[in-house]
Amino acid sequence: xxxxxxxxxxxxxxxxxxxxxxxxxxxxxxxxxxxxxxxxxxxxxxxxxxxxxxxxxxxxxxxxxxxxxxxxxxxxxxxxxxxxxxxxxxxxxxxxxxxxxxxxxxxxxxxxxxxxxxxxxxxxxxxxxxxxxxxxxxxxxxxxxxxxxxxxxxxxxxxxxxxxxxxxxxxxxxxxxxxxxxxxxxxxxxxxxxxxxxxxxxxxxxxxxxxxxxxxxxxxxxxxxxxxxxxxxxxxxxxxxxxxxxxxxxxxxxxxxxxxxxxxxxxxxxxxxxxxxxxxxxxxxxxxxxxxxxxxxxxxxxxxxxxxxxxxxxxxxxxxxxxxxxxxxxxxxxxxxxxxxxxxxxxxxxxxxxxxxxxxxxxxxxxxxxxxxxxxxxxxxxxxxxxxxxxxxxxxxxxxxxxxxxxxxxxxxxxxxxxxxxxxxxxxxxxxxxxxxxxxxxxxxxxxxxxxxxxxxxxxxxxxxxxxxxxxxxxxxxxxxxxxxxxxxxxxxxxxxxxxxxxxxxxxxxxxxxxxxxxxxxxxxxxxxxxxxxxxxxxxxxxxxxxxxxxxxxxxxxxxxxxxxxxxxxxxxxxxxxxxxxxxxxxxxxxxxxxxxxxxxxxxxxxxxxxxxxxxxxxxxxxxxxxxx
Numbered sequence: 001x002x003x004x005x006x007x008x009x010x011x012x013x014x015x016x017x018x019x020x021x022x023x024x025x026x027x028x029x030x031x032x033x034x035x036x037x038x039x040x041x042x043x044x045x046x047x048x049x050x051x052x053x054x055x056x057x058x059x060x061x062x063x064x065x066x067x068x069x070x071x072x073x074x075x076x077x078x079x080x081x082x083x084x085x086x087x088x089x090x091x092x093x094x095x096x097x098x099x100x101x102x103x104x105x106x107x108x109x110x111x112x113x114x115x116x117x118x119x120x121x122x123x124x125x126x127x128x129x130x131x132x133x134x135x136x137x138x139x140x141x142x143x144x145x146x147x148x149x150x151x152x153x154x155x156x157x158x159x160x161x162x163x164x165x166x167x168x169x170x171x172x173x174x175x176x177x178x179x180x181x182x183x184x185x186x187x188x189x190x191x192x193x194x195x196x197x198x199x200x201x202x203x204x205x206x207x208x209x210x211x212x213x214x215x216x217x218x219x220x221x222x223x224x225x226x227x228x229x230x231x232x233x234x235x236x237x238x239x240x241x242x243x244x245x246x247x248x249x250x251x252x253x254x255x256x257x258x259x260x261x262x263x264x265x266x267x268x269x270x271x272x273x274x275x276x277x278x279x280x281x282x283x284x285x286x287x288x289x290x291x292x293x294x295x296x297x298x299x300x301x302x303x304x305x306x307x308x309x310x311x312x313x314x315x316x317x318x319x320x321x322x323x324x325x326x327x328x329x330x331x332x333x334x335x336x337x338x339x340x341x342x343x344x345x346x347x348x349x350x351x352x353x354x355x356x357x358x359x360x361x362x363x364x365x366x367x368x369x370x371x372x373x374x375x376x377x378x379x380x381x382x383x384x385x386x387x388x389x390x391x392x393x394x395x396x397x398x399x400x401x402x403x404x405x406x407x408x409x410x411x412x413x414x415x416x417x418x419x420x421x422x423x424x425x426x427x428x429x430x431x432x433x434x435x436x437x438x439x440x441x442x443x444x445x446x447x448x449x450x451x452x453x454x455x456x457x458x459x460x461x462x463x464x465x466x467x468x469x470x471x472x473x474x475x476x477x478x479x480x481x482x483x484x485x486x487x488x489x490x491x492x493x494x495x496x497x498x499x500x501x502x503x504x505x506x507x508x509x510x511x512x513x514x515x516x517x518x519x520x521x522x523x524x525x526x527x528x529x530x531x532x533x534x535x536x537x538x539x540x541x542x543x544x545x546x547x548x549x550x551x552x553x554x555x556x557x558x559x560x561x562x563x564x565x566x567x568x569x570x571x572x573x574x575x576x577x578x579x580x581x582x583x584x585x586x587x588x589x590x591x592x593x594x595x596x597x598x599x600x601x602x603x604x605x606x607x608x609x610x611x612x613x614x615x616x617x618x619x620x621x622x623x624x625x626x627x628x629x
Contacts (some may be wrong), residue, residue: 002177007207010179011094012091012094015087015090015091015094017217018093019084019087019088019091022080022083022084022087023084025080025083026077026080026084029073029076030077032073032101033070033073033074033077034254036066036069036070038065039066040063040067042268043059043062043063043066044063044571045271046059047059047063052303057140068602084395092167093348098162099162099163099164099167100160100161100162101161101163102154102155102156102157102160102161103154103155103156103161103197104151104155104156105156105161105163105167106149106161106163106193106359107154107359107360107363108151108355108356108357108359108360109163109165109166109356109357109359110165110166110169110170110351111165111166111169111186111329111351111358111359112166112169112170112180112351113328113329113330113351113352114170114182114329120406121302123263123301123304124260124261124262124263124264124304124305124308124328124491125260125261125304126260126304126307126308126311131310131313131314131320131385132309132314132315132317132318133312133313133314133378133379133382134310134313134314134382134383134384134385135278135309135313135337135341135342135343135379135383136341136342136379136381136382136383137279137342137343137383138275138278138279138309138342138343138344138345139275139342139343139344139345140273140275140344140346140347140365141275141334141335141336141344141345141346141359143334143336143346143364144346144347146368147357147360147361147364148388149359150363150364150367151357151360151364152163157427157430158286160196160285161193161196162192164189165185165189165359169182169185169186179456180207180244180259181205182329183244183245183257183259183327183329183442184207184245186359186362187205187245187247187257188196188205188368190359190362190363191203191204191205191247193363194363194366194367197567198367198370198543201250201366201370202249202251203247203248203249203254203366203370204247204248205245205246205247205248206246206248207245208242208243208244208245209244209245209246209256209319210242210398211241211242211243211315211318211319220378224372232475241314241315241483241484243257243258243315243317243319244255244257244258244259245257245259246319246321247366247369248315249369249370253319253320253321254321254323254369254370255321255323255324255325255365255366256315256316256319256321256324256325257324257325257327258308258311258324258325258326258327259327259328259329259500260308260313260326260327260328261328261513262328262330262331263301263304263305263328264305264308264328264331264348265328265330265331265348265350266296270350271331271347271348271349271350271353272331272347272348273345273347273348274309274326274333274345274348275344275345277302277305277306277309278306278309278386282497283576290360298584303399306385306386308326309326309343309345310385312324312326312335313335313337313343316335316337316376317337317376317378317379320375320376320377321337321369321376322337322338322372322374323335323336323365323369323372324336324337324377325362325365326345329351330350330351330352331348331350331351332348332349332350332351332358332361332362333345333346333347333348333349334346334349334361334365337376337379338379339376339377339378339379339383340380340467341380341382341383346361349361362491375390377598378398380545381452381477385509390427390522395482397426409506410445432536433554436490436493436494436513437516438513438514438515438519438520438522439514440515440516440519441469441514441515441516441523442516443517445469445517446467446469446476446516446523446525447467447468448465448466448467448476464476464477465477465478466528467525469511469525470511470512471491472510472511472527472528473524473528474511474525474526474528475508475526475528475529475601476523476524476525476529477489477492477523477524478516478521478522478523479521479522479523480520480521480522481515481519481520481521481522482526485585486522488585488586489513489522489523489524489585490522491584491585491586491587492524492583492584492585492587493510493513493524494587494589495559495589496510496526496585497510497552497585498558498559498589499554499557500559501557502550502553502554503527504527505553505577506549506550506553506554506577506579506580506581507550507554507580507582507584508526508529508580508582509526509527510523510524510525510526510527511526511527512524512525513525526582529570529572529580529582530572531570531571531572531573531580532570532571533566533567533569533570533571534547534566534570534579534610535565535566535610536565537571539610540605542578543571543578543579544607546577546579547569547579547581547603547607548600548603548604549577550569550579550580550581551564551576551581551603552600554581555591555596555599555600557588558589558590558591559584559587559588559589559590560587560588560589560590560595560596560599561581561584561586561592561599562584562585562586562587562588563583563585563586563597564602564603564606565606566606566610568581568582568583569581569582570582
């Protein structure tokens, strides 16, 4: 489709004509439905008045035919509604591609963040597990003057850049919990812009970037030679965190982006200075002089932000980059580190501020990373997590956090030092706040080698391995204690305990969980399902209905799955129901009806894309595909 004005205007007129034609058809069908409904009403009156059983039987048959006709017309109306939605999407794409602007005009486009129904008490999503790397010190990065200079040097004459960011981001169909989708589009546009502006950069961006890195201090094996399988499996078990987005420069990592679900700024345009949250937060209860007070937030909120900062810093170290961005799509913070362990954070750049500066700031940071020839390796020093006084329970909504949604109170987290004493049982808190007693099981008692075979080595959960526990064949997952994967496994345990009534019906049975390898590795064992992934078979009406019933049952237990996909649903032939839902590592304890409905529609969309027999609702633009929570 051309960017130029003439062709696009003709295309828009053609699409508008088609939309009007579809509207006329919808009106005609609607009128036919009205007439059929009137006939049905008249027949019902005749049936009530008719004294003869034979005549009533004939009238009821006629009524049934009218009901069938009404249903057919309803299906036709829905089909036309889908065609109209597709035409509107086509028109929107033409409009986005039509407008061109100068380099300067591109940089000052307004970025409109996703709208939310409520913003009260929203905390940023964060993970509570210990970090391998923490900054030695955190400082303010006064970078705004450099951004303004970069902006002033931009070309204001040649209109060669596609102006699509504002039109896309202000689309009201972008529902809440879609920051990643929002930012993926912005990064795609920015990379295209920078490639045209600086062709030598060879820029690309990757989403859900898996950081392949061994833990500091070396990799511990999972067990003895009797229980463990191979060194390759040990690498999988050791845990590989995922960055939301990574921008590469000449096939080398240059920037890391970490996206949160809100809570990184105020409701207004006043920027936050996040470095204060880290540097001034060693307060005691009641003093009121701390970075939290400066930002006007609670200690629980501030502790979440500290975890977000430490997460991005660790990812920057593991990716061997010097630059990063922390954002919730409303507030954008530029990060810069050095090899001495110093982390600098810019003041918040708000999407709602005038004049707009988000795209200028991001483009400047990409440019700075591209021209910086420094080698960024492991820092020479490692810092500590700031101590924060215990906070009172806080009021915030179900949407407040992605991966710690139920952590209503704050308890200061420090690095987890695994005791080398002879204790065989320990207690751990999952991110949902539940206390779990983890009993250590010798690796040989899990019978990995005897059962033999890797079930799967793909996906964030890593390897799933055949084993035997308590005399039963099981599927086993492992993760080193203190990693994100271990946190996810503990989440699964909490989820399975809440769904006990669904075991063997809609979800596998939880057979056991605990630690192995002298308490260094967490494991979870579930019933071994004899079936195939839903993505590998044709989606029948029976399977589709069973999957939707299974998801509804999970929601009824007060859970959001968080990672609905065809690979996380197994089809079990010859049993009723025919499916089992797996992998609850991204689950959230919430009864939020809107999020549950969005997850249900996501599953229907997956059926639709896989050739299932779903209705028009699966393509409803009100429910865009949600991301794991």
